[in-house]
Amino acid sequence: MASVERPTYRLLGQRIPYVEGPLKVTGRAEYTDDLRRPGMLVARLLRSPWPHARLRSIDTTAARALPGVYAVLTGERYPTPFGVLPITHDETAIAVGKARYTGDILAAVAAQDERTAEAALALVRVDVEELPEYSDPRTGIARVAEPIHARGLNGSNVQKEVVQDFGDVDAAFSQAAQTARVRGTFAGVTHAFTEPMATIAESTPDGRLTVWSATQVPHYLHRSLSEVLGIPMHRIRVIKPEVGGAFGGKSDPLPHEIVCAALAIETGRPVKLLFDREDVFYTNHGRHPTQNDVRIAVDADGRILAYDIEALIDGGAWSSFGTVTTYYNGVLSMGPYRVPNFRYHGRRVYTNRPPSGAMRAHGGTNIRYSVEVALDLLAEQLGRDPFDLRAINALPPNSTTVNEFRITSTSFLKCLAAAREKSGWDAKFRRLPYGRGVGLGCGFYISGSNSPIHFTPKMPQSTVHLKVDMDGGIAVHSMQADIGQGSNTLLAAIVAEVLGVDLERVHVQRVDSDVSPIDIGSYSSRVTFMMGNAARSAALDLRGQLIAAAAELLGRPAESIETTHERFQVRGAPEVGVSFAAALEKAMERVGALTATGAYSTTPKGGTFKGARAGTAPAYSFAAYVAQVDVDVETGEYHVEKIWAAFDCGRALNRLAVEGQIEGSIHMGLGQVMGESMNYRGARLFNPSFLEYKIPTADQMPEVEILLVAEDDPEGPFGAKEAGEGPLIATLPAVGNALYDAIGVRFTELPITPDRVLRGIDRRRREGRPWKGA
Amino acid sequence: MHLDPFELHRPTSLDATVRLAGDLAGRFDYLAGGTDLLPNYKMHLNLRPHLIALDRVPELRGRSLERLGAMERLADLERDPALRAAFPGLADAVSEVATPLVRASGTVGGNLLVETRCFFFNQSYFWRASLGFCLKADGDRCHVVPQKERCYATFSGDLAPPLIALDAEVEIAGADGRRRIPLAAMYDAGGDGIRRTTLAPGEIVVAVHLPSAARGLRSRYKKLRVRPSYDFPELGVAVAGRWEDGGRVERLRLAIGGAETYPRRFDDLTSALEGGTLSDERVRALAEAVGERVRPVHNTFLLPDYRRRMVAVYVRRALAEARAGRAG
Amino acid sequence: MSSQELLSFRLNGQPVTTPCEPARILLDLLREDLEETGTKRGCDLGTCGCCTVLLDGRPTLSCLSLARLVEGCEVTTIEGVSPPQGLSPVQAAFVAHGATQCGFCTPGFVLTATALLKENPHPSREEIVRAISGNLCRCTGYTKIIEAIDAAARGGP
Structure with missing residues (x-):
């Protein structure tokens, strides 16, 4: 790519402290459970103790009769199915006809207090016929006695099957110099955000319903409430308070949010529904338990000839984002490499387990682990350095993949070079003593999805409104959902950058569907790219109005006016200018408060085959990570000493936030490698608690060296791409491959717990294959 | 998560505590730091209608190289340089209990008598009801080693092993007065996960005594x-x-x-x-x-x-x- | 049952007297009865540290504290370490270093850090890590939290 001179900015690219930071460090930020309404009732849910059961009858008579109980709801009151994807509406607010997992909602109570609500739940009588329990996706592929959903393919529990075939995979394998195969097994993991879900709903006599909820996609919640409750969207108001972490776990419209609203309607009073931590684990929607089978063929130089991939994905009880998951496990496996021939067979199978869904780096994490381990194997088989193998396969900028993804910017080669140099790779790889090792893992992820859910493709994915009045403060409205990643800060900074004003003038308003223009929320790593472009466009509109006023005041043509700090002045004659305040006052003479709007649309790009849109994005992120590990070869315990994280997010607009996203992603990725696991025995979740679900603690976190070396993206706002999810992906294979370098054992089952490490060491010793002399 | 109602007692002497324990025989739990008992109560594990809080019983306090009062907090032991110097193994164990926040409330006696643990026991009422209750709470069978006689819940205290290795003794008070036995003997109760100690009903651990031979x-x-x-x-x-x-x-x-x-x-x-x-x-x-x-x-x-x-x-x-x- | 006896203690420097039943948990009393909502409820079982308060100066899990046992004690919540205007040095460092993301765990970390620096004004990195090892954060990977506490100890934001 031709070298382009990189502009610099006043704010963007700096370390910008989060705008709501002062509220959060003082406990003044308001989360849903911090809010209360007069006369508010408490809701509690009756959950199914059965993994799979036909509901014969639910008798709520005694529960209703209990003093202090205002309403008891069961499924048939609001039976309209819903779900995050319009094509897979298979959930209901409360179970109708069947319970599909232990934890499924059977009834809901609104009462004067928690104790009364729980006493009422204990009085609900449920009569069921227990059904066969399906907990292994393998057995759900064929026709089963009692499909979990009627929509399973051909009487099976298969929710979605994807078959894709590009080029001639068999021919490529027959010509291969080397092939490698990795069969990976991945336990389910969950978001484990610290704020449990919470919703408050209030139905008022003016015929409106207001819902406050801990959601990362207020708009989809808004739509689902309307669909299920049968109320037009304009009579529903959705408000998003601060959200205490989400990572995908608050992106589906969730049944309890609808239940809470329904109870508010039934009772005519405000109702709060707050989850226990155990409720959060059952609600799950975390990363799918997955088995994959990856075969890769390369030529004698190590150039990739073909991928042949299968994935079997345990969906749990509902579809959720599962159709997307099934595609992503295939299509996100290729980048950052050029893969000329590609075959994929993916199946997502319903089981009687808590539903899985979208979790940070959705669909791109488990498959990436197996691919990167396979590439590590191939490098070894070819006697090539793993960096070199990756480098010769790098997708070039401005290219098209075999499945017709449009690749624009990529700084993957720069990432590789930086990670190699800074980690001291060449002095360490295969040269550290037995028990210590380094490993390379790479990553690739979408920077937003070209295919918005629930939207006609002609509608913008993001809209931003600005309003500035006599006070000189700029109110910013958008339904983008800050869930802690710093999108409010970025929104404010972009507006301030374009207008040349101090950040403190810009006030990002709380998401409120009555006043916030639609942005489809925080998922698929879309916010920086899409909201950022919309915000830039809105701010440019507002700046145009101010420049026109300044031009009028100065008697100069608008084209000659430039924007500097809190001032508009004549280019080349800086002494001739007016202040921001003076320009504003002039501009307001005609219209009063100034308003501006900006929007961002992607036009679907990609092929025309079935599923072609899955994974298409306006840009992609790239990553190259090196992990260094130290293994206790007698106990299997290991320590990740350091991670060098080279990441291509285009230009980092808020360095503080980008670093925070990378560090947090590494932490979450390490959790999945080292110990996090939804531990099921059959359909039953054994560890629905923070004590037994092993989130890494502060003392497990390695040193992280962040290497931001990327060029600007041509279409991203100010050159930026995503940094919220992609940074997770490379963590896992970097550690897996580092363990191989340390002890010569390939781990294909996650999490890699000490007992598994020790078993691997044993196996290698038994086979009489010493490693590094041990 | 709320607690079901109970009556709370806060005796201010060991005699009063023991008397109260006699009066409430079988219907109470002692409450020390609460970091083990209260989560279990929130999960509706073996609730009793009375709690006897021990935080105001002076006889249970006091810390020296010879004697550790049962209500001494782990965080205070952790910060005691003399204790660390004298008993490094014990100091290791104290500083590795749970988290600093748990150690701020957790006590010596509480850790010695921490409830035994099991995947089938340390679960909410809902969870246990959904699978079928176990011997240790509300049920009649063990799910770990399927049978109906014996509980296999795991002893999970950190302080007992190093104290036993030091030949520590435990001072116990009950209706019949006070007695001292080797700490190991307190646990010599037949190896059942439910009946965990040889303490008689109502007896209370007052202190741990470290023999002079434990020094050095x-x-x-x-x-x-x-x-x-x-x-x-x-x-x-x-x-x-x-x-x-x-x-x-x-x-x-x-x-x-x-x-x-x-x-x-x-x-x-x-x-x-x-x-x-x-x-x-x-x-x-x-x-x-x-x-x-x-x-x-x-x-x-x-x-x-x-x-x-x-x-x-x-x-x-x-x-x-x-x-x-x-x-x- | 003496279910609604009065409980008296000092909350953030002010005396408080409030009805309190024996089974009331301190976290519930603070959030529900006294409307001090800066103290967060993350797990209710002592496994996340979001509900940390200072009990006579010591970081304590309010979700595992019986409210009645704080009779006569000094309870400090995040509201109590926040100056009327501006931020405390620890808070300012958390903001400057981006140690908050979602912010839900933040009050607990700020209180733990405040107590640490009072007890040990110049902690090593290891001492900081150890002090916060009972507070879970799912957003930051702890890195910026550790940086912020270290910066506060050195007297800068």
Whole structure:
């Protein structure tokens, strides 16, 4: 790519402290459970103790009769199915006809207090016929006695099957110099955000319903409430308070949010529904338990000839984002490499387990682990350095993949070079003593999805409104959902950058569907790219109005006016200018408060085959990570000493936030490698608690060296791409491959717990294959 | 999560406490730091209608190198340089209990009497009801080792092994007055996960006494767990010994927690080594002999085979580190 | 049952007297009865540290504290370490270093850090890590939290 001179900015690219930071460090930020309404009732849910059961009858008579109980709801009151994807509406607010997992909602109570609500739940009588329990996706592929959903393919529990075939995979394998195969097994993991879900709903006599909820996609919640409750969207108001972490776990419209609203309607009073931590684990929607089978063929130089991939994905009880998951496990496996021939067979199978869904780096994490381990194997088989193998396969900028993804910017080669140099790779790889090792893992992820859910493709994915009045403060409205990643800060900074004003003038308003223009929320790593472009466009509109006023005041043509700090002045004659305040006052003479709007649309790009849109994005992120590990070869315990994280997010607009996203992603990725696991025995979740679900603690976190070396993206706002999810992906294979370098054992089952490490060491010793002399 | 109603008592003397315990026989729990009892109460595990809070009983306080009051907080022990210097193994264990926040409230007595733990027990009422209750709470069968006679819940305290290795004694008060027994004897109750101690109903642990012979020992506690904080022991190995300058071991004790229903010592194995030199071979033999005897079951995070295999490794390491360490 | 006896203690420097039943948990009393909502409810079982308060100066899990046992004690919540205007040095460092993301765990970390620096004004990195090892954060990977506490100890934001 031709070298382009990189502009610099006043704010963007700096370390910008989060705008709501002062509220959060003082406990003044308001989360849903911090809010209360007069006369508010408490809701509690009756959950199914059965993994799979036909509901014969639910008798709520005694529960209703209990003093202090205002309403008891069961499924048939609001039976309209819903779900995050319009094509897979298979959930209901409360179970109708069947319970599909232990934890499924059977009834809901609104009462004067928690104790009364729980006493009422204990009085609900449920009569069921227990059904066969399906907990292994393998057995759900064929026709089963009692499909979990009627929509399973051909009487099976298969929710979605994807078959894709590009080029001639068999021919490529027959010509291969080397092939490698990795069969990976991945336990389910969950978001484990610290704020449990919470919703408050209030139905008022003016015929409106207001819902406050801990959601990362207020708009989809808004739509689902309307669909299920049968109320037009304009009579529903959705408000998003601060959200205490989400990572995908608050992106589906969730049944309890609808239940809470329904109870508010039934009772005519405000109702709060707050989850226990155990409720959060059952609600799950975390990363799918997955088995994959990856075969890769390369030529004698190590150039990739073909991928042949299968994935079997345990969906749990509902579809959720599962159709997307099934595609992503295939299509996100290729980048950052050029893969000329590609075959994929993916199946997502319903089981009687808590539903899985979208979790940070959705669909791109488990498959990436197996691919990167396979590439590590191939490098070894070819006697090539793993960096070199990756480098010769790098997708070039401005290219098209075999499945017709449009690749624009990529700084993957720069990432590789930086990670190699800074980690001291060449002095360490295969040269550290037995028990210590380094490993390379790479990553690739979408920077937003070209295919918005629930939207006609002609509608913008993001809209931003600005309003500035006599006070000189700029109110910013958008339904983008800050869930802690710093999108409010970025929104404010972009507006301030374009207008040349101090950040403190810009006030990002709380998401409120009555006043916030639609942005489809925080998922698929879309916010920086899409909201950022919309915000830039809105701010440019507002700046145009101010420049026109300044031009009028100065008697100069608008084209000659430039924007500097809190001032508009004549280019080349800086002494001739007016202040921001003076320009504003002039501009307001005609219209009063100034308003501006900006929007961002992607036009679907990609092929025309079935599923072609899955994974298409306006840009992609790239990553190259090196992990260094130290293994206790007698106990299997290991320590990740350091991670060098080279990441291509285009230009980092808020360095503080980008670093925070990378560090947090590494932490979450390490959790999945080292110990996090939804531990099921059959359909039953054994560890629905923070004590037994092993989130890494502060003392497990390695040193992280962040290497931001990327060029600007041509279409991203100010050159930026995503940094919220992609940074997770490379963590896992970097550690897996580092363990191989340390002890010569390939781990294909996650999490890699000490007992598994020790078993691997044993196996290698038994086979009489010493490693590094041990 | 709320607690079901109970009556709360806050006696201000040991006599009053013991009297109250007699009056409320079988209908109360003692409340020390609350970090074990209150989560269990929130999960509706074996609720009692009365709680006797011990925070105002002066006889349960006090900390010296001879005596640790049962209500002494772990965070205070952790910050006591004299205690660390005198009993390094005990100090290891104290500083590895749960988290700093738990240690701020958690007490010596509470850790000694921490409820035994099991995947089938430490769950909410909903969870347990959905699977079928177990012997230890509300049910009549064990899900870990399917049968109806015996509970296999795991002893998960960290302080008991190092204290046992120091030959500590426990001072107990009850309706019949006070008594002192070896701490190990308190746990010698038949190995059931439900009846965990030899304490008579209503008896209370007043203090732990450290014999003068416990001073000057080299000691170490090694804890196996998934994360370096939060987690209960998947295995806890304590050793304490006295080595002569020539390298012969004069006295050696070893105790293990986190592996079975009660903390165990292995005096027959360790006393056989006293008077001799602890060669690598003898250490290895000891470690393996201990590993042979310990039988974890599958009711914690790590698999029992692995935990069992780790016994030998941890014993060997604890011995090596204790020997290399400073004498208390 | 003496279910609604009065409980008296000092909350953030002010005396408080409030009805309190024996089974009331301190976290519930603070959030529900006294409307001090800066103290967060993350797990209710002592496994996340979001509900940390200072009990006579010591970081304590309010979700595992019986409210009645704080009779006569000094309870400090995040509201109590926040100056009327501006931020405390620890708070300012958390903001400057981006140690908050979602912010839900933040009050607990700020209180733990405040107590640490009072007890040990110049902690090593290891001492900081150890002090916060009972507070879970799912957003930051702890890195910026550790940086912030270290910066506060050095007297800068």
